[in-house]
Amino acid sequence: MITAPQKKKVIQVVNVMETGTPEGRYDQISIFADGKNGSRQITYGRSQATEQGNLKNIIERYVAAGGKYADKFIHYLPLIGKKPLVDDAEFKRLLKVSAREDPAMRDAQDETFDILYYAPALHFFQDEGFTLPLSLLVIYDSYIHSGCVPPFLRARFPEMTPARGGDEKAWISAYLKVRQHWLGNHSKKILRPTVYRTKSYLKAIQQDNWMLDKPLLANGVTVA
Numbered sequence: 001m002i003t004a005p006q007k008k009k010v011i012q013v014v015n016v017m018e019t020g021t022p023e024g025r026y027d028q029i030s031i032f033a034d035g036k037n038g039s040r041q042i043t044y045g046r047s048q049a050t051e052q053g054n055l056k057n058i059i060e061r062y063v064a065a066g067g068k069y070a071d072k073f074i075h076y077l078p079l080i081g082k083k084p085l086v087d088d089a090e091f092k093r094l095l096k097v098s099a100r101e102d103p104a105m106r107d108a109q110d111e112t113f114d115i116l117y118y119a120p121a122l123h124f125f126q127d128e129g130f131t132l133p134l135s136l137l138v139i140y141d142s143y144i145h146s147g148c149v150p151p152f153l154r155a156r157f158p159e160m161t162p163a164r165g166g167d168e169k170a171w172i173s174a175y176l177k178v179r180q181h182w183l184g185n186h187s188k189k190i191l192r193p194t195v196y197r198t199k200s201y202l203k204a205i206q207q208d209n210w211m212l213d214k215p216l217l218a219n220g221v222t223v224a
Helices: 004-019 055-064 070-076 089-101 103-127 133-146 168-184 189-206
Strands: 029-032 041-044 216-218 221-223
């Protein structure tokens, strides 16, 4: 069973991978040409929701909660994911100021990432018979970064999950190595540097930090 402190550490490590701090930078905006057909898009918040992905979900939650800037976001709702807002200065200003000034925006982000990413990752973790906190970290990171544990990557190594009679540590190790090779050679060059994620987790395995009871060095930042 994953404890509350272990869940917190899992989230803190992934926060570092996404925005460089264990607490997460709720107001961080990045622009990447990683949208449909190589289009530029906004990525936002603690776990970097994309404009063409789940950014709208965050804003919908914020508006429904009656956030301080809800009335200013309302007219953007039909546009998010439909019309590019990457060059809309006012929209980006609202994203930043709401995260800095209004706890409701931070809550909206936490709820979105918990419901759309952590919960499915935990379901996969439990359904496939995993038990170790580092395994959950690897799986959750994959959900945040890729939306799931991609079946095509699972098909590239022979190890079975614990629920299918396999060894947990062997599966996680094999998955990380396959994922690292995939990211490092990805057709989208923007993804290649993100092997810092898998390298950090493979180092944690070398240190036998399966219980996450030791400090973990996440892309140069130590999470105690």
